[in-house]
Amino acid sequence: MNQALGSTLAEAALNTLIGMGTVFIVLIIISFIIWLFKFIGIAERKAAEKKEEKWRRPEGNGGTEEGRGTMESGKDLSDDRELVAVIAAAIAAYEGTDPDGIIVRSVRKLGKR
Secondary structure, three states, rough: OOHHHHHHHHHHHHHHHHHHHHHHHHHHHHHHHHHHHHHHHHHHHHHHHHHHHHHHOOOOOOOHHHHHHHOOOOHHHOHHHHHHHHHHHHHHHHHHOOOHHHHOOOOOOOOOO
C-alpha cells in the first residue's frame, strides 16, 4: 500500500509540475507577444509619416504659402465637411444636377499630369 501511495504522490507531483510549467510557458509567450506590440506602434508611425510625406507639396511649385501650409500640416481632408460640400456643389454645377444626389466618398490629391 505504501508503494501505491508513493507512486500516486509521485504521479500527482509530476502532474502538478507539468501543469505549472505549461502555465508559466504560456505566460512567458503572452508577455513576449505584448512586448512585440510596441513594434507595431513604431511601424504604424513610420507608415503614417510616409503617407504624410507623400501628400506634402514640394517647395517652389508656384503655390501660395497658405496652400503649402495646409498640405504640410498633415491634416486629414477626408472628414472636412465644408470641403466635401464645395466639391459636391462644383460637381453638381458642372453636371447641371441637384447636389443632394451626389455622394463624395473620398477626397484625395492627384499628381501633376
